[in-house]
Amino acid sequence: MNATQTTATVPAAARPAAAAPDEGSARALTxxxxxxxxxxxxxxxxxxxxxxxxxxxxxxxxxxxxxxxxxxxxxxxxxxxxxxxxxxxxxxxxxxxxxxxxxxxxxxxxxxxxxxxxxxxxxxxxxxxxxxxxxxxxxxxxxxxxxxxxxxxxxxxxxxxxxxxxxxxxxxxxxxxxxxxxxxxxxxxxxxxxxxxxxxxxxxxxxxxxxxxxxxxxxxxxxxxxxxxxxxxxxxxxxxxxxxxxxxxxxxxxxxxxxxxxxxxxEFDVDDAELHASYLSRPGTLHQDLLVHFGTPHVERTGDVDIARRVALAHIGSGDYQAAVDIMERVHIPVDEAWPHEVYGHALMSVSRYEEARVQLLLATSAPNRAATAFSRLAQIAWVHGDDTTARTYAMAGLGVDPTHRASRIWQQRTIDGVPAQQKGGPEDQLAHVAFYMDRQGNAGDKLLPESVRLAFDPDTTSRRWHSVHAHRLFDEAALERVNARRGLVIGGGGLFIPDTMPNGNSAWQWNVRDELLERIDVPIAVYAVGFNAFDGQSYRADRFRTSLRKLVERAAFFGLRNHGSIEKVRAMLPAHLHDKVRFQPCPTTVTRQLVEGWQDPARRDDTILINAAYDRAGLRFGHDYAYFLAQMAKAVKDLGDLGEVQCVAHSLDDEKIAFDLRREHGISLPVIPMYDFENDEIRDLYARTRLVIGMRGHAGMIPFGCGTPIISLISHPKMAYFLRDIERPEWGVSVHDRDLAAVLVERSRDLLADHDRTVADVHGRQQELWKVTEANAAELRTILGG
CATH class of the missing domain: 3.90.550.10 (Spore Coat Polysaccharide Biosynthesis Protein SpsA; Chain A)
Incomplete structure (x- = not known):
């Protein structure tokens, strides 16, 4: 019999309802x-x-x-x-x-x-x-x-x-x-x-x-x-x-x-050394936790370079970059062993030991099968230090080895696009803006964010009023001088409090700034609509982040986080006397209708339902439930077809996976909208014209909501639940793990679409509450930053 076959239902007396988890726990949220x-x-x-x-x-x-x-x-x-x-x-x-x-x-x-x-x-x-x-x-x-x-x-x-x-x-x-x-x-x-x-x-x-x-x-x-x-x-x-x-x-x-x-x-009555060796020689995928647990003593006992490399990669995968450095420092890497040099270089650059990383990565370029990756990391280090010429040289070298190498292509393109042009206005007219400026074909939500933040301060989002500071570039003396020449510094928005998108050892979050330079910023600092974006099961591994966070809160004249869940997480890392400095500032994408000059709600909407699914850190999102999720989405898509034309909207290239998997596993075809190729106005226009968005990314919920469009969130990250809790509509979310995902999703979609005008009016009403907070904060920020 199949493991999922059941007999008659267990009597209610023997099968009472399960206890609910604590409301604030990650389990309750996701x-x-x-x-x-x-x-x-x-x-x-x-x-x-x-x-x-x-x-x-x-x-x-x-x-x-x-x-x-x-x-x-x-x-x-x-x-x-x-x-x-x-x-x-x-x-x-x-x-x-x-x-x-x-x-x-x-x-x-x-x-x-x-x-x-x-x-x-x-x-x-x-x-x-x-x-x-x-x-x-x-x-x-x-x-x-x-x-x-x-x-x-x-x-x-x-x-x-x-x-x-x-x-x-x-x-x-x-x-x-x-x-x-x-x-x-x-x-x-x-x-x-x-x-x-x-x-x-x-x-x-x-x-x-x-x-x-x-x-x-x-x-x-x-x-x-x-x-x-x-x-x-x-x-x-x-x-x-x-x-x-x-x-x-x-x-x-x-x-x-x-x-x-x-x-x-x-066969299994063996000592620990035999167990370690046997496990580490297993074919296929090894679980990262077991690889580290068995691989670390094995490396200490044998000095095995290849196992050290694999353990280091497991640490990198879990965001513990210092542990990756530590394990590689325990072994002697032969000069001609390119892969360990490349991994060691990756670990070193992730803790901001850039010069040592450069040496290891140069050694790795000697092997054709590792050279493209090593060159792309060298390009990244050069770009982080503001040296676009050298970064481009390394990126082109990577493409010379492998013309299809995506990372090398990204760094080559980034050195062409760069940060938006500067100096159309004088420094006294500008605010400096630390943000993640997304690459071409990058995540559509992150692409829209810098402009949305700027709209909350000034209808002019161009370089006449703004000096761009890419969060991932090393904030050095020259950058400090440029920022101090402006009338203030805005940091945000987006989930900048996350340890692994572009790791560094200077702050341990996304802005690559050392404490001593942060303390020397002498213009007002406004942290605006930043999110604490750690996944359920993901954590910061060192005290570096806490120390850097505390200094930032102490130094900031305004410190606003984009949801109350982030506020709770950040306050828990701060001394009590700083708690009141941490306040609520909704993501500006959620009030788009109020910010975009001349905004007009659509006279008519397309008869479409847009679905977005996210695949970054899939293990943290889905656990053992991806096959279940996909099967449930297949059922849901079939039934949602009675309510409108269902389309896949891809914020990034990886988001197209749901369309591929539904076709391969369940024979369901969905049109794919490549939003990663859209300009900001196109993103807003598409989301304003659809009738319903079912999204797994944070900004696949917040952007359409800000455009006045009803949403349902596929919750695989606490931030989705944080937002719905803030707007007092938790019923607009459903966990990707829900036992009745398809039925719940279709039922809630039908309810929202049954009286669409009423639902849109509800979205507008919820948005108005966020706008009141934004307006109140704006009045205070004008006093702080001037202009």
């Missing part, structure tokens, strides 16, 4: 599922559990979820051995006395007493899915199907020859959040204390008495019990999890008649 494995472990079963952990890593090298170890007492040395095998393990002590009130078949047998302790898994409240594994199991094959399950309580039916009763084997359970409740635990307690279950089946007996056969069937391969192999039969090739049920355990010598099964267990 709906992203948190998944954990769980086992009860004691000293007697520790050898089995260690093998289980090794087998999980080696058989599923791309899987690394939290692992909850339930225990009643483990020695510190045992805890250390467990931690060495898993980077995301947590320990929770079982309330052993709680289960002494249960009626049992052999009350004085300590093994019987502990058999009930796994029921503590139902007291876990901070996960959406928990997968229990008995410690006498060994994982032999992929189990990713279990991670994708979203409903019910799933298990393999128990297996006994000649037994036709429908009961589950509790060795492996896939438990969804509606079972992780106080009500369900109370039912377990009631049955346990009454003894109204098969006493000799312990925890399994209680669960079967409560569920009465109503559980989701899993394929037997996920809990393949040893008794199926009686007579020393070989383990079937498709077995995912082998379960050594019965009294005789492999670490105790095993049992006659099961030698082939026990040999499979012994």
């Amino acid at each position: 709906g992203k599922r948190r998944i954990a494995f769980a086992s009860f472990v004691d000293e007697n079963y520790l050898p089995g559990f260690l093998v289980l952990l090794r087998s999980l890593a080696l058989s599923n090298p791309d899987v690394c979820e939290d692992f909850i170890v339930l225990h009643d007492d483990l020695r510190p040395s045992s805890v250390a051995r467990i931690r060495a095998l898993h980077p995301r393990v947590t320990f929770r002590r079982v309330d052993a006395d709680h289960y002494d009130s249960y009626k049992k078949g052999d009350q004085d047998n300590y093994l019987v007493r502990k058999a009930y302790f796994i029921l503590d898994v139902f007291r876990i409240r901070d996960y959406d899915t928990v997968i229990t594994l008995d410690t006498d199991m060994v994982v032999l094959g992929p189990i990713t199907e279990l991670l994708a399950m979203r409903e019910g309580l799933a298990a393999v039916p128990q297996f006994f020859y000649g037994d036709k009763t429908r009961m589950l084997n509790s060795g492996l359970l896939v438990i969804q959040k509606e079972y992780l409740t106080d009500q369900f635990c109370a039912k377990l307690d009631e049955i346990g204390r009454s003894g109204s279950y098969e006493l000799d089946k312990h925890d399994q007996g209680i669960l079967n008495a409560l569920l009465d056969g109503d559980f989701v069937d899993l394929d037997p391969k996920y809990n393949f019990v040893k008794r199926r192999l009686s007579g020393d039969l070989p383990v079937p090739d498709d077995t995912a999890i082998l379960h050594f049920t019965g009294r005789h355990k492999p670490w105790q010598g095993g049992e006659a008649g099961y030698e082939q099964a026990q040999e499979r267990w012994r």
Whole structure:
């Protein structure tokens, strides 16, 4: 049977509603599922559990979820051995006395007493899915199907020859959040204390008495019990999890008649060094957390340069650039090993050790397969330092090696486009403006942002009134002199508080400025509509950001963040006396109708529904749910077609992926609008003329909203929920992880479109509230900045 097949619905008494997460948590905002494995472990079963952990890593090298170890007492040395095998393990002590009130078949047998302790898994409240594994199991094959399950309580039916009763084997359970409740635990307690279950089946007996056969069937391969192999039969090739049920355990010598099964267990009874080497040699994708966890001690033990490179890349991927530098500094890189030099150079430039990075990258250019990337990074370093000529030379060298190399093409183009032309007006007439000035074919939302910020200060957005300072270029003495010659400095907008778009070690956020130069800015500073853009699961790894942030808040005459969620995050990083300086300033794109001179709402709208999906940091957005999301969007697109013509609007090139995937996986074709090629007026015009925008990017919601168009946000990032919370319309959002995504999306679209004029009027009313805040702040800013 398929893992998603279900039996009759579990009775409501046995399946109470799940507890809601805290409103302010990332989980509540994005709906992203948190998944954990769980086992009860004691000293007697520790050898089995260690093998289980090794087998999980080696058989599923791309899987690394939290692992909850339930225990009643483990020695510190045992805890250390467990931690060495898993980077995301947590320990929770079982309330052993709680289960002494249960009626049992052999009350004085300590093994019987502990058999009930796994029921503590139902007291876990901070996960959406928990997968229990008995410690006498060994994982032999992929189990990713279990991670994708979203409903019910799933298990393999128990297996006994000649037994036709429908009961589950509790060795492996896939438990969804509606079972992780106080009500369900109370039912377990009631049955346990009454003894109204098969006493000799312990925890399994209680669960079967409560569920009465109503559980989701899993394929037997996920809990393949040893008794199926009686007579020393070989383990079937498709077995995912082998379960050594019965009294005789492999670490105790095993049992006659099961030698082939026990040999499979012994494959994973290895020491740490063997585990590390075996894991690191696995083909395919390795999970970054496990790669770091096993690769770091392996590098320390062996000095393996290639593994150091791979660990460094994993650190870079998670935004821990200093850790990437640290691991590369531990090994000797031969001169002719280009790839490690390139990765080391990448790590060094990410912490602003530019001269050292340049040396490493020049060494990397010697190998044809790494030269284009190395040259593009050298071009980036030169561009960061304001040397467009050298940057162009390196970019052209990269294109000479590989004419299709995208990064080299970007840097070559950026040295042509540069920052908008300067000096049409005198310095005394200008405000300096630190922003991310997007490249041609870059993200459409980021392209529109600098102009939108400027409109909030002055209808003239040209260089007559503005001096452009690219946030990603090193803010040096010359830049400081130019800024101090202006009448003020505006920083924003956009999600500049993010660690990884263009990392640097000077500030650890997007403006590449050292503290000492920030302190020497002697004109008024206004931080305007900046967002805290860290994803759910992403964090700043060092104190550098906190220190830089504090100095910026102290120095700023105005410090406005674009949503209250960002305000909460930033205040949490500041001392209490600075909290009141952090205030609300909506993103100016959300009040576009008020800012654009001569704005006219469209006399008629196209009968279209625009869909946008984002794919940067896809793992953080979708987790294990991308296939589910795509299938739900396929259903939604079909039904939305009854409400209007559905089109894909791509803010960046990568956003076209949803159209490709829907066609390939579900046979659905969508027209694609390449908004990344649009000018700002074209962006605004398109969004003003459509009837509804369903967007996953922040500015696929904020820009159309600012143009007066109804929106629904596909929430995969907290900032989407922050904005909807600020405008008091959380119902205009739906999580990409929602169990009923397609149905909810279509229902809400239908509601918004049913009386479109009323919905548009509601958008205008919500926008007016943001405009009041913007106007009040503008009056204060005129006093601060003049003009």
